[in-house]
Amino acid sequence: MISVLVLEEAKWSNGCWDEERTALLHLKSFFNLKMMEEGPDCCEWKWGWVECNVTTRRVTGIYLNVAKNYFSYKLNTSYLFNASIFLPFEDLRTLDLSYIGFAGSVENQGIEKLSKLRHLQNLSLAGNDLFTGSNLTDEIKLLSRMNSLEILDLSRTNMTNNYLSYLGGFSSLRSLTLQGSYLQGTVKIEDFYNLKKLDLSQNGIETLQSSYGKYLQKLFNYVFFQPRCSHAFNVYAGSGRLINLQEIDLSYNLFDNNILAELGGCLNLKSLNLRGNRLIGSIDVKELHVLRNVENLILDFTPLPFNFLQSIGILTSLKTLSLYGCGLTGTLPTQGWCYLKSLEELSLRRNALGGEITSCLGNLTSLRYLDIAGNYFTGNVADTPLTNLSMLQFLSLSFNQFHVPPSFKSFANHSNLKVLLARGNKFVAEPATSQTWSPKFQLKVFDMSSCEIDEDGKLQLPNFLYYQYDLRYIDLSYCSNGGIGFPHWLVENNTRLEDLLLIDTSIVDICSTYNHLQHEIPRNFCSIFPNLETLWLSENALKSTIPVCLGGMQQLIYLDMSVNNLSGGIPKELAMSRSLVFLDLSVNTLSGKIFPPIYYFFNSLAVVLLRGNKFEGEIPDFSTISSTNLYMLDVGFNNLSGKLPKWLWKNTNIERLDLSRNHFEGSIPMEFCNLVDLLFLDLSENHLSGTIPSCSNLQKIGYVHLRKNKLSGPLSPAFNGSSLVTLDLSENSLTGEIPDWVGMLPNLSIFLLKANQFDGELPVHFCRLYALSILDVSRNKLSGRIPSCLSNLTLILRTKRDTSHPFYNIIMYSAFRNVLAGSRFTIYDQISNKGYYYDELPSSRSYFLKYGAEFIEFPTKYRVYTYQGKILDLFFAIDLSCNQLTGTIPPGLGNLSEIRGLNLSHNNLTGAIPSTFSKLKQIESLDLSYNNLTGRIPSELTEMTALAVFSVAHNNLSGPLPNRKNQFGTFEENSYKGNPLLCGPPLNKSCSEGTPSASSSEEEHGPVDMGYFYISFAVSYGIIFLATVAVLYINPYWRRAWFKFVEDCSTACYFFIVDRLGRLPCFRRNM
Secondary structure, eight states: OHHHHHHHHSOBOSSSBHHHHHHHHHHHHHTTOOOOOOSSOGGGOGGGOEEEOTTTOOEEEEEHHHHHHTTOSOTTOOEEEOGGGTTTOTTOOEEEOTTSOEEEEOTTOSGGGGGGOTTOOEEEOTTOOOSOSTTHHHHHHHGGGOTTOOEEEOTTSSOOHHHHGGGGGOSSOOEEEOTTSSOEEEEEOTTOTTOSEEEOOSSEEEEEEOTTHHHHHHHHHHHHHOGGGHHHHHHHHHTSTTTTOOEEEOOSSOOOTTHHHHTTTOTTOOEEEOTTSOOOSOOOHHHHHTTTTOSEEEOTTOOOOTTHHHHGGGOTTOSEEEOTTOOOEESOOSSSGGGOTTOOEEEOTTSEEEESOOGGGGGOTTOSEEEOOSSEEOSBGGGSGGGGOTTOSEEEOOSSOOEEOTTOGGGTTOTTOOEEEOTTSEEOOOOGGGGOOOOSOOOSEEEOOSOEEOTTOOOOOOGGGGGOOOOOEEEOTTOOTTOEEOOHHHHHHOTTOOEEEOTTOOEEEOOOTTTOOTTSOOTTHHHHOTTOOEEEOOSSOOOSOOOGGGGGOTTOOEEEOOSSOOOSOOOHHHHTOSSOOEEEOOSSOOEEEOTTHHHHTTTTOSEEEOOSSEEEEEOOOOTTOOOSSOOEEEOOSSEEEEEOOGGGGGOTTOOEEEOOSSEEEEEOOGGGGGOTTOOEEEOOSSEEEEOOOOOSOOOSOOEEEOOSSEEEESOOGGGOOTTOOEEEOOSSEEEEOOOGGGGGOTTOOEEEOOSSEEEEEOOGGGGGOTTOOEEEOOSSEEEEEOOGGGGGOOOOOOSOOOOOOGGGGGTTTHHHHHHHHHTTOHHHHHHTTTTOOGGGSTTOOOOOOOOSOOEEEEEETTEEEEEEGGGGGTOOEEEOOSSEEEEEOOGGGGGOTTOSEEEOOSSEEEEOOOGGGGGOTTOOEEEOOSSEEEEOOOGGGGGOTTOOEEEOOSSEEEEEOOOSOGGGGSOOGGGTTTOTEEESTTSSOOOOTTSOOOOHHHHHHOSOOHHHHHHHHHHHHHHHHHHHHHHHHHOHHHHHHHHHHHHHHHHHHHHHHHHHHHTSHHHHHHO
16 A cells, blocks of 8 residues: 555656655756766666665665866856756655755755755765855854754865864764864864764864864873873763764874874774874874774874884774884784784885885784885795785785795785785786685786886786786786786686786787787777776787777776777777777877767767877868867877868867977867866967967966968967966967067966067066976067066966866776775775875875877077977077167066076177176076177176087177086087187187277176267267357457468468369350
8 A cells, every 4th residue: 555655646757766766857957967878767877876675666875076077067167056857756865965065045945945955964065165255154053953964074164163063963963074164273063962973184173173172182191191091081071962873083283292192082993094293203102092092093194113113012902903104113023013913004105114024014914904005114925924924804015125926826825815916116026836826815906017027027917817806907007027918818718807007018919819919909899898998008019990899888988098009990989989988099100080079079079189190181060069078189190181160169078189290271260268267278380370369358268379371460369368387379460560469377387489580679578487398489670679677587387387277186996995895994995085195095096198299399599499398397598580670678687597498599789798698507598699799708698507518609709708607618610600809719819918908997887888888978069169258258369360360371271172173164154
């Protein structure tokens, strides 16, 4: 009867309930989610963002944060929280809304309305701005209406100390997470009396205060000096409000050693995480005794004294101990820590411990997890007490100085072993008989990458791998000594394999047992790995076509076959894959038409990298092509032609677009302005023409490369956003003056306008580009003086350049992390999902997505060099050559102490070379040739010890050359030619006494200023004239003599002229 009533309430739809399926589709529309969900049963939808009850088929869990991680909604979008869209899910138990982008709530539809979900137990609002505005207190109080709520995550919200007490009203709450909020100083936690788990990590807390806090320290000291009264401590602490607390995470705060006493009343405390605090100096045994009941202790990144391992033996309840990066040195002691016989998990990762492993480690027979990676341990692994720890499930020996026998036969009895990491050690040769053995364990993760091979040995894969059938993750990368044949038997045996890493292994053949085709991917490759999610075969020597069957692998998400010798085209089946998110086929010899494959790329692909192949032809324009998934497209370094397709500008979520080094033509259309999320644009080295569209909405773009096209017209304000870091418009036909808005770009670091037709004066607003590191305006028609304020530029890197992308952080560890999570290791649980750095996870390998690196061309040292990658962060240069600049060189340019190259050649500069250039200690190239410089070459320039290229040729310099010391001893005659008044070696002209040279006055004071010369001449002439008039006025005799002289001269001139004119024919006829 009950079943009938239930069925009358709602309709089924081959699985999930119709109204809930409709509500889920509404959620997708509301949050702009674009997952390609298939089928009417929403409980079976892909990506894992929906969870259902297997019996009732009701939706019990919604994880919108999972949807975000699959690049399926528009980033940086804000929403108003609306509880009504979640109310149809009546049986909802878990709701994860973390980092969705909420910024406030719809009126009367705030968080408190979720109290209608009577079964809601787990709610995450992390990373949102829901608690804003004047009614912040009321909104927080309303959370307590959720009477069924047991788990609440408010990480990285606007929570502060003042509002923390209002969260104490949850009678049902058992777990509260306030990670990364704004909690500071002293925090009161006395109201959380029902809590079993409290996470206050990543705040600025210095002390904790509870109902017993002000008496605790005094009582603590009394108890340990009067052992018979210790029961008094227990009775008093039992009255504290945190007696139920079992787990507390205080990592990355500002606690000092007093925190141990402050936690003394938490008698039921089982787990304590103090990673990354300020515990310094020696920790007293009495302080450790407070933790006598603690089972899990995390002290990562806490400076510990060398004797800590000897003192910790009193914590006999410990099951988990993590001392990652605590600065422990020396050898392992033989006392203290060896008595922790209940210990199940131990991490000594990344300390400075060395020597052989002490034998007492073998006493810890309960160990399931042991991580000693990143130390200096030595010895042969087969001879260590590790062979006695038969309960081990996880063992990491990576990056030590162990000698590892590749057979791993010493672990024959470790039947529970699931994860074995031996990366970065030395594999030593052993007898062939040692390789033959049958292990009792079945590994899920195996890593022997970055291995060093014994001098006389030849790398061989361990024989025990022949008996493994449950591997999920294998990394054999960077072990190229001797070459490895492709282990076809390994992948055939392990059908659940998800991650196979063979990067730079120098594979000599890839073959199956059926075809044995050298350098080719086997035809049965896809049937060997039906469940493969990640395939990484980059940087090998593969010589084959791309297997068609890859398109049919329904679990394949990430495919990287870059930097090989693959040929042929892209199979249509691969392009049509509905599971593939990431595709990298860069740097191969793939050829043919890029259409139709590119038409199908937009089903699910977020990243398409086809750079450095031989694709050709036009990309047709189809108005139906658009995708909200695609955010990275790189087809640079191919032979594509035609006009830029219009459909490209409809993909408004694109963040990186690279079409460089092709043969595209036509103009850049106005629709280009639709790419509002664009961060990186490279259209350089094509045949694009017309003007640059004037866009005002490209505020996020940081890197623009349009060099070597045929663009014309003035420089429009298309890229005037504050995020701009690189603007390269070199070698086009742009005209007009350099606009003022360029000076308003606070992060502009690289500005290249070489070989255009810009005119006008060199803009003074360049002086406001305080982040500038490389400036090239050479080969234009700029005139006027060099602004003296250029000396204010610091030429110091202020903007972090784009070298990697966070996309890669979620690619490589799905299988590895699933194995660790399934094993329920406490150490892993404490550091996962905390936003810690990738290398803090036990796997400690991360494959960052490396774009076609940003590169620029800059002329220096008489050549055009290409700079890319991190070198751009170290190179500072200015090139103003081949213009029409006049005036003197500002002495202040000598203050640019970090500059590496300065080119002022081929201008009309005058005056002397500033002696302040001697302060340019980092400069490698200084070119002042083809100007009108005068005076001597300052002898102080010999102090420029990094100078490799120096030229002052074709000027009007004079006098002896600087002494041939330091770098000036390497410069030859060509550096000085065209200056006839220079003398001294290396010129074939000695500085004798008769050699013309600049006067001492000129040498001391520089050249004569012609303006002052003309003024002084006029004043002198006026004085002489007035003096003559005065003398004639005073002396009558001289006056009469002067007038007689003038009269005689004028008469003589008159008759001379008449006589001469009378001899001309025309005057003779008139006479």
